[in-house]
Amino acid sequence: MRTTEHLEDEIDAGSTASVYAAGALCWRVKKKKLEVLLIHRQRYDDWSWPKGKLDKGETLPECAVREVFEEVGLPITLGIPLPSIRYAVKPGVKEVHYWASSADDMPAIADGKEVDSVIWCSPNKARGLLSNPSDVEPLDALVAAYESESLSTWPLLIVRHAKAKPRAAWTRAEGERPLAATGKRQALYLQRLLMSWHPGRIYTSGWMRCISTISPYAQATKAKVKVVSWLTEADHKRHPAKVEAVVEKLLTRNSATALCTHRPVLPTVLATLAKRMPRDMADSLPLHDPHLAPGEVLLVHVSLADPGRIVALEQHKPFED
Structure with missing residues (x-):
């Protein structure tokens, strides 16, 4: 299982990323099958995980919780940390930190602004829908944790x-x-x-x-x-x-x-x-x-x-x- 140390340290240390964001892979078990929550953003016409950029003075965990609530209305509590991802954006490099979060049967509702649709689906379907290939890495870690009974x-x-x-x-x-x-x-x-x-x-x-x-x-x-x-x-x-x-x-x-x-x-x-x-x-x-x-x-x-x-x-x- 991955260990995460000093997440904010990476920002303070002046790493090469120019944009920091955080989000969560919300998950639930329905009929003994693992499901994850994907969002669709009309602005980019893409499928991704709920996430967003860090506000000034905000910690990464705070950002993850806030963004999930703003985008899909879920008042989550963070679970295990998942691998962060990095990819190129116009300002330079964006680094996104993720956590797993059990959503149970709480309803997820698109905010209608940034997000126009949400879907619960199997991990295999999620792999096919995700627009950013790097978003598969935290998904694979989540599935591995589920299979080893380390997700709950x-x-x-x-x-x-x-x-x-x-x-x-x-x-x-x-x-x-x-x-x-x-x-x-x-x-x-x-x-x-x-x-x-x-x-x-x-x-x-x-x-x-x-x-x-x-x-x-x-x-x-x-x-x-x-x-x-x-x-x-x-x-x-x-x-x-x-x-x-x-x-x-x-x-x-x-x-x-x-x-x-x-x-x-x-x-x-x-x-x-x-x-x-x-x-x-x-x-x-x-x-x-x-x-x-x-x-x-x-x-x-x-x-x-x-x-x-x-x-x-x-x-x-x-x-x-």
Whole structure:
């Protein structure tokens, strides 16, 4: 299974693409047969996947969710990442990032502006209809995931708390050290980013900088927040096995969940996750200190068919001033 790391990094690093876009391959199973959603755009007279260009300040996951809703009216949640594609356009090179998204029986309706028709069809029919040959690559990955029972997943999001005030500048209790101004902006950024996966429950350290990091999202969505003392730096140092047990328990869930903790706790979290994934995927984990930057997210996709088995990874950079 493909791993996706630092999608936004590719933009920041000044890659050769001049246009970035994102979208989703919506899928469902009808009468035990896999079907995918194609759209027809009258402007180009082509068949493609729902997608669109990145708005200023928008993350790739946000863009994918927004574009699918605007074009076909589906309020999707992102599933596993699929291969991105690149092709020539007038400004230069366009790079499109895709995710799979289970649509179940939700109706898809063309917006009547960019899209004049939608169709659910088999992957084989989709291959024949797709106008851009490169659009077949994410389709092949989706079919392979379906056949290996790795397509139906739920997300576990590991969040390092946002940037806090420096330790040296704080004289009160360590657990009360608050977010810096940049950290507060990162928390608001995380509120938007996490909407792409809709975690309904958040497990967090009880220290102020973790609580403040997840508060904007929790307040906006009414997600349930559970404070876990073992996720603090101090309790982890005394009982790291307790953190391992927390992560192991989370992996038995089957609904979108987030965990917010501190840099010194991350090695235990990552080591526990590594046991539930193939070796090559484990090697791509951020194993070197600092593991994740303040406000950064590591997302693991956990199989529904094989509980606890991790089938895909992605990382998302924090907001930076």
